[in-house]
Amino acid sequence: MKDGEHDDLPEVARTALLGFARQLETLTVEIRSLDNQLRAWHRQSAVSQRLQTIPGVGFITATAMAASVPDPAAFASGRQFAAFLGLVPRQNSSGGKDRLGRISKMGDPYLRTLLVNGATSIIRRVGRDDSATGIWIRRLLDKKPARVVTVAIANKTARIIWAVLLRGDVYRRPAVN
Known part of the structure; x- marks a missing residue:
């Protein structure tokens, strides 16, 4: 111009x-x-580097988790850790009848968003993945909407993060059955 x-x-x-x-x-x-x-x-940070070995966890998610969760032993289980992040279904139960609703969203919204974004990237790459996780994701996608599967993957990733933090080990892919 x-x-x-x-x-x-x-x-x-x-x-x-x-x-x-x-x-x-x-x-x-x-x-x-x-x-x-x-x-x-x-x-x-050795902890952050171990977390980055998990599929769907990049360096930003790894550093955020390493900085935000100083003691994984504070949670009794991976499910409790996922609940802390707000990645479990809200329960509306009464009279012995369990009714599970949408995710609770009670935890840290930043960490939850990072996990959901990582899960979205996993779904985008699942087409040629013949691992046990890839097969599990494709089966879920056949039955459920992509956003529901994304949250399920984020929940699973949170549980894996808890296990890696607790054991002080790196992630190892599950074997195909």
Whole structure:
């Protein structure tokens, strides 16, 4: 574009847009700096690196979990940990009749969102996956909507995270039956 082509833009609008552009540039630099610091912390954290061995858990989820869950022994089971994150069905039970509803969403929304996003990436890659998990996911997708399966995978991932944190071991894929 040639100089003078934007003369029809009022000066106040041009000034405001230039201010927004400077703010965006500053935020980009700050985000890049925080990302580098987070990656450096991840490289130094054995716990975070072990968590990243789990499918659907990237370095951001791994660092968030490692920083947010200092003592996995505080939870009696993986299901209790998943409930802490809000990834279990809400129970509306009475008179001995169990009724399971939508997920409770009672836990940390950031951690839950990271797990659901990771589960979504697993579903997108499941087409050629012949592992036991891939087969399980395809069977679920045949019966249930993708969003329900996504939450089921996020729940399973939360339970695996709890086990990896508790045992201090890396993730090992289950064998195909």
